[in-house]
Structures are given as structure tokens and as C-alpha cells.
Amino acid sequence: MPEGLLERLDKGPLICAEGYLFEAERRGYLSAGEFVPQIALEHPEVLAQIHRDFRHAGSDVIQAFTYNGHREKMRVIGKEDLLEPLNRNALKIAKSVATEPMDGLPDALIAGNISNTNIWDPDDPEACAEARRMFEEMAGWAADEGADFIIGETFYWAAEAEAALAAIRSVGLPAVMMLAPMANDAMQEGTSVAECSRRLEAQGAAVVGMNCFRGPQTMWPLLSEVRAAVSCPVAALPVPYRTTAEQPTFFNLNDHGNCQCPAPHGRTFPTALDPLYCNRYEIRAFAERCLAAEINFLGVCCGASPVHIREIAEACGRIPPAARYRERMENHFMYGSNERIPEAYKALGDRA
Ligand SMILES: [Zn+2]
Secondary structure: OOOOOOHHHHHOEEEOOOOOOHHHOOOOOOOOOOOOHHHHHHHHHHHHHHHHHHHHHHHHHEOOOOOOHHHHHHOOOOOOOHHHHHHOOOOHHHHHOOOOOOOOOOOOOOEEEEEEOOOOOOOHHHHHHHHHHHHHHHHHHHOOOOOEEEEEEEEEOOOHHHHHHHHHHHHOOEEEEEEOOOOOEEEEOOOOOHHHHHHHHHOOOOEEEEEOOOOHHHHHHHHHHHHHHHHOOOOEEOOEEEOOOOOOOOOOOOOOOOOOOOOOOOOOOOOHHHHHEHHHHHHHHHHHHHHHHOOOOOOOOOOOOOHHHHHHHHHOOOOOHHHHHHOOOHHHOOOOOOOOOHHHHHHHHHHO
16 A cells, blocks of 8 residues: 555655646636636646646645536536536546656655635525535545545635535545635634634644645744644645735735736736746745744645745755756856856856
8 A cells, every 4th residue: 555645744744736727827728717627628638747747846746636626616607517527537637647657756645626615605504505515526526536635725714614624524535624814814704723723633634734825924924823723734835926914815915016017907816926926945945944843744826836846845855856957057158157158258147
């Protein structure tokens, strides 16, 4: 039997690349705003390559791209009939990449994925019941297609996260539960993120933590409270954007007046965030901070690029296949130290 989620985490950090919505959009295969992962049906070869690139950069987990691939979202776009084929295809693609030979790496773990339904309403029992049914059917397909565990993520209602956890537990797979509070720093019921995490652990989550919405700077304060509140492994998968205390999530992050061509829809999210991007060293520094605090389930969410994952892998002491292509500035034509580079060209560097 290959080692499972908890056995791998017992031995040290585990890396899980996320951010498939933004990466598929950036490559031109998914519509921003709508954010439905039809790529699993329409361009399976592109999705497989994204998975492959993240694995090559150091991801230990291939997360099936079923984020937003739930019944409600498929109703919004009028394609409910594609729901089950989309889920099953995404899981099959994840499995195929997780198990293909790559530079002598062990097989990657396969994660199923369920997420916020955007219909949860504590005052509407029927809406909550529908959300539970959506979780159950998706968890069932993930188990059926051979997922090693299921990630439940970007929950901003505590009760919705608990319902998702129950659905994952009901199919007998370990659950990684990640919360994503809005700018008020708490779950929508008013429960703190730490308290919600503590309850999820008590209800059987294998890993709890946070993902998406927040960059490293504004995820950290809440994340460190989560770490102090639980004894299970903790997950940290921020977005690679420079969120601030005034603008703690990427939904309302502004470009501080530097933008000459603002997005026609009036906000930087989700298509004009580029100038607010974290560089790879910021992501590495965040990973190192997490490791020092014993936060061991690491990755990057929307906006992630394979180079971010490579930095995290190297921060964990790994040498992923992509390490072979890390920067070699010594051979640059102006800034290099290589003896073949003429002094005149080195001097040009300051005036370039
Ligand atoms: Zn995200």
C-alpha cells in the first residue's frame, strides 16, 4: 500500500498545488468570473499539462479540478447534464497524472475537491439541504474514482464547512478542510476561524487550515491562531497577491492609482490583479514562516504558478525535477559572473 495523507504528513511537510481556475483562465481555456472547470471535458490535455507542471515543480498532491464543478454552478450556466461527466473526467485526469512516471518520483496523492456552494443560507433549510446533497454526490464520485482524500475548501460559513466535512466522512476518506473568511476576519456566523477549525478537528477533519482569498500577509495572523487552536496538521494555501490590513482579501484589492487601464468591470479581481502579484521569494518566505510554526500542508491558491510551488518545495528541503531549471544569473549577459562575459557588458548592466 502506498502511503496515505497522514502517513506522508507524519514524515514532514506535504505540498499541494492549487489555483487551477486562474491558471486555466490565464492559458485561455476558462472564463473568468463564471469560473466553471469545463476544461476537464473540453481540453483534458491542457488540464493534464497544468497538473503535470505543478507535479514537476514539487506538488505531492494532484487535486482533481472539480472546484465550482457543483450542481448549482452547472445550473447557473445551463449545463447541469454535464455535472457527473465533468467530475468523473477531472478525477480520471488527476489520477492519470498522479501515477505517470516522472523522474523517479513516487506517485502523487489524488485529492477530490468540494467547495462553497454559494447557496448556503442558515435561514433557509431547503437551501442547506440542497448544499448537503451537492457535497454528498461529489464526495461519492471522488471516492468512486479513487481519490486518496478530499479537500473541502474556501468555506466562509462555518456550518457549511461542517456539512462538507460530514459528507467527506460519510464516504470514508480523510478530509482536508480549509476556510476562507471574508474581510471581516471571521466566519459569516461570527465564529472565529480558530474556533471553527477546532470544531472541524473535533468532528474528524484530518487537516484544517486556510486557503484562497488572502495573500500571505493577511492570512498569517488568522492562520497562527488556527495553529494554536488545534493539534492536527494545519494547511496554508494563500493567493499570491499582496493583500493588506486595509484590503485583506483579493476581492477588493486596488491598484493604488498606478493603473492606466482599469478593468472594464471596475475592480482588479479577478482579471487585473497582475501588478499586485507576490514574487516567488515572498512565497518562499511565507513557506519558511509556516514550516517554522509547524504548519505543514503547504501550497498556493488562485494565481499560483509552478515557480511558486518550486520555491515551497525547495524551502521544504526537496529537489523537485523543476529545480534543474532554477535561475542561473551567473550566465546572464550583463549581470552574470561567468568569465566569458566581457567587462564592457557587465558595465552596461547599471545603465540598462
Ligand atoms: Zn483560490
